[in-house]
Amino acid sequence: MNSLKMFLFLISTLLLCFGCKSSTQKDSMKTVMDPHSFSNPSITKVKHLDLDLKINFENKRIEGLASYTLEADHGSELILDNLGLIIQSIQIESGGSLTEAHYHIDTIDPVLGAGIHIELKSKTEKVRIQYMSGQNAYALQWLPKEQTRRKKYPFLFTQSQSIYARSWIPCPDGPGIRFTYHAKVSAPKDLMVVMSATNSMQRTSDGIYEFDMEIPIPAYLLALAVGDFDFKAIGNRTGVYAEPGLLDKAAAEFSDLENMLITAENLYGPYPWKRYDVIVLPASFSFGGMENPRITFLTPSVIAGDQSLTSLLAHELAHSWSGNLVTNASWNDFWLNEGFTTYFESRIMEALYGKPYADMLSSLGFQDLNKTMHEMGTENPLSKLKLNLQGMDPEEALTDIAYEKGKLLLRFLEERTGRAAFDQFLKNYFEYFKYKSNTSEGFLKFAVEHLIKQDTSLLDTVKKWIYEPGLISFTPAYDTLRFKNIDQSLVLFLKTMNPKSLHSDAWTTHEWIYFIRKLPSDKNIQRCLILNSTFKLSTARNSEIKCAWFEYAVKNNFGKQILPDIQNFLIQNGRRKYLMPIYTAMLDNALNKEAWIIFEMAKSGYHPISLNSVQKLLIEKI
Numbered sequence: 146m147n148s149l150k151m152f153l154f155l156i157s158t159l160l161l162c163f164g165c166k167s168s169t170q171k172d173s174m175k176t177v178m179d180p181h182s183f184s185n186p187s188i189t190k191v192k193h194l195d196l197d198l199k200i201n202f203e204n205k206r207i208e209g210l211a212s213y214t215l216e217a218d219h220g221s222e223l224i225l226d227n228l229g230l231i232i233q234s235i236q237i238e239s240g241g242s243l244t245e246a247h248y249h250i251d252t253i254d255p256v257l258g259a260g261i262h263i264e265l266k267s268k269t270e271k272v273r274i275q276y277m278s279g280q281n282a283y284a285l286q287w288l289p290k291e292q293t294r295r296k297k298y299p300f301l302f303t304q305s306q307s308i309y310a311r312s313w314i315p316c317p318d319g320p321g322i323r324f325t326y327h328a329k330v331s332a333p334k335d336l337m338v339v340m341s342a343t344n345s346m347q348r349t350s351d352g353i354y355e356f357d358m359e360i361p362i363p364a365y366l367l368a369l370a371v372g373d374f375d376f377k378a379i380g381n382r383t384g385v386y387a388e389p390g391l392l393d394k395a396a397a398e399f400s401d402l403e404n405m406l407i408t409a410e411n412l413y414g415p416y417p418w419k420r421y422d423v424i425v426l427p428a429s430f431s432f433g434g435m436e437n438p439r440i441t442f443l444t445p446s447v448i449a450g451d452q453s454l455t456s457l458l459a460h461e462l463a464h465s466w467s468g469n470l471v472t473n474a475s476w477n478d479f480w481l482n483e484g485f486t487t488y489f490e491s492r493i494m495e496a497l498y499g500k501p502y503a504d505m506l507s508s509l510g511f512q513d514l515n516k517t518m519h520e521m522g523t524e525n526p527l528s529k530l531k532l533n534l535q536g537m538d539p540e541e542a543l544t545d546i547a548y549e550k551g552k553l554l555l556r557f558l559e560e561r562t563g564r565a566a567f568d569q570f571l572k573n574y575f576e577y578f579k580y581k582s583n584t585s586e587g588f589l590k591f592a593v594e595h596l597i598k599q600d601t602s603l604l605d606t607v608k609k610w611i612y613e614p615g616l617i618s619f620t621p622a623y624d625t626l627r628f629k630n631i632d633q634s635l636v637l638f639l640k641t642m643n644p645k646s647l648h649s650d651a652w653t654t655h656e657w658i659y660f661i662r663k664l665p666s667d668k669n670i671q672r673c674l675i676l677n678s679t680f681k682l683s684t685a686r687n688s689e690i691k692c693a694w695f696e697y698a699v700k701n702n703f704g705k706q707i708l709p710d711i712q713n714f715l716i717q718n719g720r721r722k723y724l725m726p727i728y729t730a731m732l733d734n735a736l737n738k739e740a741w742i743i744f745e746m747a748k749s750g751y752h753p754i755s756l757n758s759v760q761k762l763l764i765e766k767i
């Protein structure tokens with residue numbers, strides 16, 4: 146199968162290249178080999194998807210009809226990705242008549258699923274697939290009503306990135322393939338439905354909703370949420386969906402959303418997706434945020450009560466340009482999505498809240514990068530920006546590196562070329578590659594033409610950043626005065642053990658995190674006790690502070706004393722970024738039994754993505 150795919154790919158690339166005329170045409174016609182998709186976009190392209198979905202909460206299934214409109218110059222086969230779907234029938238529509246299609250499904254790869262090969266006639270216009278999602282579909286989380294705030298209605302949401310759209314829709318599931326979509330969704334009446342498309346903002350009386358996404362998007366941005374939630378406007382183009390009882394709090398926490406949108410536009414050009422709304426999901430959501438176009442999906446843990454975690458909003462909003470408008474051609478170029486976004490995020494934060502605040506966040510990110518690099522080793526191929534993920538599960542390979550090393554490269558380029566020139570370059574970049582996918586090579590070529598120009602030594606350095614593992618020596622000029630003050634107070638506190646010597650009354654969340662990270666790892670239980678009882682860290686409202694404290698406490702033999710708080714946190718939160726370090730610390734610090742017990746209690750509330758990651762960790766460390 147793979148060699149056949151490679152052969153077809155080579156032939157099609159050759160044919161395409163011979164037919165190319167101008168270089169711009171060539172760029173947009175190139176199809177990148179995607180190691181995580183079986184689809185064949187260089188031979189048969191889909192243009193549009195019509196979905197008709199029924200949401201069946203009793204059986205925890207989506208019953209779907211996916212109807213694809215093909216580009217006219219297609220080949221004799223359409224290959225779609227699928228992971229555990231139950232295919233009921235496939236029909237093709239050619240010259241206005243509908244016939245049963247000949248198709249076969251490959252043998253199953255446990256990570257990638259199996260390609261569905263559908264035979265086409267020379268003039269097939271549409272392919273219709275009647276299907277159902279399987280049990281334990283990886284992208285879906287079906288929450289019973291008990292796991293929602295009001296405990297009245299069940300909740301369903303999807304998480305398609307990186308390769309799970311195929312577990313709820315048969316689709317060409319590579320980030321380099323874009324199509325428009327229309328959907329009709331029937332849900333139990335009383336429930337609201339939203340998708341990564343134009344949303345109604347109001348509940349319908351019959352539970353039937355229709356959606357349009359008329360801008361072509363890749364499959365990983367297909368998203369759906371069904372539940373007991375309502376909408377509240379924040380600005381003209383922005384608003385929030387959340388469960389009743391949380392809606393006002395969420396709107397207050399995100400009151401700067403419209404300003405963020407305007408700030409982002411001022412930086413890198415007009416927002417092309419019309420509206421930007423967010424939805425607050427139940428706490429079991431595995432991620433902080435997911436940039437589904439027109440409606441970012443968010444963890445409720447971002448609602449800290451003091452807007453201290455809203456850089457996450459800036460991040461997801463920034464993806465509207467880097468990721469959703471200009472998309473990594475395959476997950477090998479993940480840094481083009483996340484590195485650009487992390488850079489863009491910090492520019493939004495700086496413009497809105499000033500350089501000292503943004504730099505504080507950036508320098509914590511820089512610490513994260515150094516820590517990850519130290520843990521994975523500077524020779525590790527996964528520490529390159531350009532990855533080679535052939536044969537690998539993206540789950541295991543998409544790390545902080547893309548975010549923080551990617552951001553640092555852009556910061557480096559900014560410092561080398563000057564902010565004005567660099568901003569103009571980024572604006573041009575988004576304009577040039579909009580609605581397209583891009584590779585590291587595409588970025589480099591564009592950067593040489595528009596930024597680096599004759600500076601060959603700069604070009605060599607940039608290539609090293611992209612293609613070599615480890616870090617190029619570069620310390621960005623961050624303003625870290627507030628952190629330096631903490632260093633000083635800490636010295637005093639370590640001497641006196643008097644918490645007053647910290648002068649922590651006005652510390653922000655980020656100063657607390659910095660402080661916890663700076664505490665010595667000397668297993669000093671007495672110190673842990675003083676800090677925890679003075680500052681109530683294990684019951685802090687802020688989830689980032691709590692997570693940092695739990696990890697530190699467990700590593701310093703103070704986990705047992707605050708185990709009930711750790712247990713609550715691990716049961717109430719499904720965010721993988723929090724679960725992984727705490728479970729890891731427990732397993733490495735003689736709390737194995739406790740970790741297993743908590744996992745058994747918590748697991749029915751975890752999303753399949755988090756469940757799988759934590760389970761793997763526990764089993765590895767048996």
Ligand code: BES
Pocket residue numbers: 306307431432433434435436456457460461464483543722
């Ligand atoms: N697109 C990512 C989430 C993602 C990445 C999902 C890879 C699946 C595979 C999203 O934009 C993201 O980066 N979320 C972060 C928050 C961000 C502020 C770093 C998260 O969820 O922690």
Ligand code: ZN
Pocket residue numbers: 460464482483486
């Ligand atoms: Zn992101």
